[in-house]
Amino acid sequence: MWILLLDHSESMGKPFDRASSEVDRRTRRTDRETKFEAAVETLLVELDRLAPYMPVALFVFTSRCRLVAAGVAADRPRFEAALADVSPENGTDIAEALRSAAAYVREPDRRSETMTTRVLLITDGLSEPDDAGAAARELKELGVPVDVILIDPTPPGERVARDITGLTSGRWDPVVSRVSLSAAATGSGQAAMEMERRARAWIARADTEAAEVAGSVGARERLEFTAAYPGSMSPDTTGRLTVYAHLGTERAQVEHLLAALNADLGPHPGRSSGVALSAVRTGQVLEIYPMLDDVRCVPARQEVVWHGRLEQVSFALEYVGTAAEATCDGTVRISVDGLLIGQVPMSIRVEPGSAVPPVQRRGSATMIRTVFASYAHEDEAFVRRCKAAYRGLGINVFVDRDDIRGGQGWQRVITDMIANHDLFQLYWSDASAGSQHVAKEWGFALQVARSRPDGTEFVRPLYWSRPMPKPPELLKPIHFAYVDPQSLGLGPSAAGMPEAGAVGGPRRCEASFPVVALTPGRSPETVNSIRAALPAVVPFIEDVTGLRYHPPITLLVDDHAVSQARRSTEAEPGVPDEIVELRAAVDLLQALLLVFHMRQFTAEHGRDAVDEVFGLSGGAEQVEFEFLRHRSEGLGNTIRRHLAGEDVVVGLPGTVPEFLGKVSPSLDGARVLPVTMLPTFVELFVARIVDYVGRVTPVGGGLPFRGGFPIGEDAVAYAKRAFPWFLVDTEPLNLRTDQPRFGWTATPSDYRDLLAGVAGVVVDGLRTRGATLRTTLFTTAALTYGAFTMGDAASTEAIGRGAADQGVPRFVVPAGPAILICADAFERVTTSLTDAGMARDAVRTHTNGLLGCTVVHEHLHAAVATGLDRDGYAAPAAALSRSQAWQCVNEALAAWAQSHFVRSDQALYDACSAYIRYGEYPDWPYRGAEAVERMYQQDGLQAVRALVAQLRADPEGARRRLDEEFNS
Known part of the structure; x- marks a missing residue:
């Protein structure tokens, strides 16, 4: 106004x-x-x-x-x-x-x-x-x-x-x-x-954040608490208090336990119950501490981890008052990370002899959704950690900004905000004890508390340094809860996040982060490599982004799950035309070979009668034909794995077919085909199939038949360009595949010519450009054996499907954000480096380094999406729309981060740089890392952090900033 x-x-x-x-x-x-x-x-x-x-x-x-x-x-x-x-x-x-x-x-x-x-x-x-x-x-x-x-x-x-x-x-x-x-x-x-x-x-921002936090826990069932205790005690006796934490669906089980317990609670057992004021997720620690007038509880407090099922703790009770008769009132308090989430009222009558039977009591309260945090600027790190922890309870902590709090004109806003929150949490320390702003806030909070219903504890102070600073007189009647800063991931001093360490020596944190293999038995080396990298990667990510980062789980999955996630979160690599053509040719060749494998290429004869018209002479020819038909099923995948950097294994029968005479001498006892012999093997293999097909190709070409194995879009484009007479459907088939697949039709003679022509392209590609293409594919893939997913339905389904294929139940697959890494990434990188001629003793170190870069790349994406800024906010939902601007800047930052992580290792830095320079910006968004590097050289990490903050707040503006720097 x-x-x-x-x-x-x-x-x-x-x-x-x-x-x-x-x-x-x-x-x-x-x-x-x-x-x-x-x-x-x-x-x-x-x-x-x-x-x-x-x-x-x-x-x-x-x-x-x-x-x-x-x-x-x-x-x-x-x-x-x-x-x-x-x-x-x-x-x-x-x-x-x-x-x-x-x-x-x-x-x-x-x-x-x-x-x-x-x-x-x-x-x-x-x-x-x-x-x-x-x-x-x-x-x-x-x-x-x-x-x-x-x-x-x-x-x-x-x-x-x-x-x-x-x-x-x-x-x-x-x-x-x-x-x-x-x-x-x-x-x-x-x-x-x-x-x-x-x-x-x-x-509006506070309201939106509160709604998002409340929505993040969904309709999680509220936790309930039941306390059993002696309703009456003699002054010279002791009693027992038992507290149960349980769900509403477990009340019958609690009743059964209480019935068995009644005999130990005297002639008048007491019982009280209450409901949690906020949602509690599995894995959170409940701190339970009874507080009764003139009654000592041993132990004073207990902790229990909530695993989603009934838990119980017990305390010994001893009357320590001086009066012969007394009514000892109090509560059992339950808190999580210092936040009171539940109370159970209690009352024990102390007098000689019998007592009046107690009345069962039940505590009730409104759910806590919003908390106003009052704190001194010096304690900001501790407050931010509490905010992050309470988010898991569905509670939003309002953390006001110092520039607003300190300015004249904002007092009305702050006092209104205090009044409109469910509770006021005072973060008590030496700094807040001396703050005038904090004093005004708790003074107003005490006024608000008087207007709340009786029994409502609106003002809830907590402290984390011992001894607790002396409170003023007005606050002395209020209970101050202690929170161990180490439970929030902070040191005893509750210090904030340190500045980035020297380049080349990422700092490490003494913590372990979950890495779960959904591919049992396939990935021990990859698991070990990632676990070793994460204690350095996580603090590194916090340093370069300026965000507080709690990393999601890392899952080792099959290639399909990673590919599915990358399609929804990352820009596709700008693969050169020659690689696209070779991949398309291999896809088409595989479809043609599968037709031979299934004996489907003629319409005049049934599948079972086809062998008769080949004119097989039996003996060695029959063995050769069966070898060709059997091995044609997987030859395309063999070529793909070879190009991806794997050694390929060819199993041979006891009698080696005659056409392999030029190849078999080069095979060792393990039947491992050397890289240099694969083009010759493919050439001889397909040539023999073409010969057999020629035997049954009618004069004039024969009747058209429908190919039973569809091909992808790239293969369609390649076929139309190289073989314009080849008939391919114009509309994709209705198949449950990640990419569209198209059917095709051919006569037997067209099929034979097409098989020979496509095989020639594949052989030529392997022979003339094979080494270069293999190295190029490795360059574009070795650093992208991972993906980050926010937990979308498609990615979750792909992960669950892959896990099920490995014998892992789908319910084991966690929902929500996750880092996905190819399960056999370590082995594939090792094979590629060995084939490239790297010395054996250097391969392992380099492989660990490259996987570390992959982990950095994906965790950078995760931090940008889920990390908390200085106000405790994650990226707004609107920024996570996966727009082109978001992806471009995000990929540039991730590519720069992995280079910065290994800046002191010249070989790894060169590998990352080659990956960055592989394509042209912006089609190859990783090239934007060059612009990020210039920002870093000019203004240090502060420039990188500013770009991260701008990306989360305004993706389009961040893209313009990156474009300007790249083109400058």
Whole structure:
């Protein structure tokens, strides 16, 4: 709200003392008109500049002050009409104007109209300094800044203006003309509007975050607590308290346990129950501690990990009071990471002999969804960790920004926020004990607490350093809970995140991170390599992003699951045309060979009669034919695995077919085909199949037949280009495959010619470009054996399907974000490096390094999406839309991060650099890492962190920033 205090004293009816003929271009007026007229015109113009919804109140004053109009900025005619009836008269009382503004702010209706308030005082008169100062203090206490425009200033007037604005954190402007008056009024109006805009955005952000956090836990069943204890005790006896944590579906089991326990609880067993105030997820630690008047509990507190099923703990009870008779009231408190999530009321009657049977008691409370955090700036690291921990409970912790908290004008917003939260959590330390801001906040929270229902603990302090700093008297009756900072991943000092270490020596954290293989028996080396890398990768990611990062689980899966995830999260590599063509040819060759394998290439004969028309002579020829038919099923996959960097194994029968005479001498006893012999093997293998097909190809080509094995889009494009007579369907088949597949039709003669032609292309590719292509494929794949998934349905289904194929039940596959790594990545990289001629003793080290780069790449993606900024916020959902801008900048950052991680290892750094330079930006987004590197060289990690923050807030803006740097 903008409150205008306009002086209309007699002196305001005169022209400016230094009047000139200078024209104000907005009003077309000159200074020779009166100061009041100039002020009126200026204020009306400023109303047009404000947001239409901005609340405005207009007071005019002389020795008295009155409200002449109130509304929103869009109501300009109302304000104009009100000012038309005002004319200069009488003297000036600035104090009266300020007191009127303060009274207006205090009115109850004002709190519903606006988030913030700013006052503009326009005057040319003098006022008693003491009176004006006292009135200004009223507005200061309300958190309202006051701006002063002093027309035709004098030294006494300047002193009053300085006193008012100094007290209220406003600004004052001496003006001597219409133009300077307009400029000063614009400054105040824009400041008022910006305060309101920021407050609305701030509140909206808090509400949105709270809704997102609450939604993240879904309809998780609330935890319940039941306590069993002796309802009455003699002063000289001891008792036993048993507390059960359970779900509502386990009440019958609890009742059974209680029935067995009653005999140990005396003649009058007591029972109480309560419900958790927030959602609790599996794996969280419940701290249970009873608090009863004059009763000692041993142990004082116990911890239990919630595993989603009934848990129980027991305490010994001993009366330590002095009275012979007493009623000991209290509660069993249950907390998670210092946050009280449940209470169970208790009452034990202490008296000699028998006692009145106790009444069963049940505690109830509203679910906690929002918490206002009051803390000193020095304790921010601890507060942020608590915020992250409470998120898992479905609770959003409102962490206010220091620039808002410290500014005048935000006090109303903060007090309203405190009142609108479910509870107020005070983070008590030496720093907060000495903070005036914190003192004001807890003081107001105590007022709010008095308006809450009886039994509601609105103010809940906690501390994490021992001994606990001494609390003030008003806080002493309130229980202060202790939280171990190490339970939140902080050291005893609760220090914040350190700056990045020296390049080449990533710091390590003493922690283990979950790595789970969903491919039993296939991946021990990969598991070991990743586990060894993560303690260095996680803090490295925090350093380069400036985010607090809690890494998701790493899953070792099959290639299909990784490919599925990469398609939805990463840019496809810009593979060169020759690689695309060779892959397409191999795909087509595989489909053609499968037709031979299934004896499907002729329509004139049934499948079982085909062998008869081949004219097989039996003996060696029969063995050869069966070898060709059997091995044709997997030859295409053999070629693909070879190009991916694997050794290929060819199993031969006891009698080696004659056509393999040129190859078999090169095979060792293990039947491992050397890389150099694969082109010859494929050439001889397919040539023999073509010969056999020729035996049954009718003159004239024969009748067309439908190929039973469809081909992919790249194979279709290649076939149409190289063999235009080949008939391929125009529409994809309705198959449950990740990529579209197309059917095809051919005559037996076309099939024979196509088989020979495609085999020639594949053999030529393997023979003339094989080594280069194999190295290129390794370069583009070795650093991308992983993917990050947010847990979308397609990726989760692919992971579950792959796990099931390996004999792992689908329910074992965790939902939610995950890092996926190819299970046999270590073995494949090792094979590729060995084939490339790397010395054996260097292969293992280099393989670990390359896998470390892969882990860095994917965890960078995970951190950008899920990491928490200084305010405890993850990336907004809108930024995770996987837009082209998001992917481009994200991939550039990930590629740069993996290079930076191995900057001190020249060989690994060169490998990463080659990967970055493999394609052209932006089609190959990893090339954008060059622009990120320039930012780093110019401004250090701060530039990288700024780009990460911009990507999360404004992906399109981050893309423009990266483009500008790349093209500079």
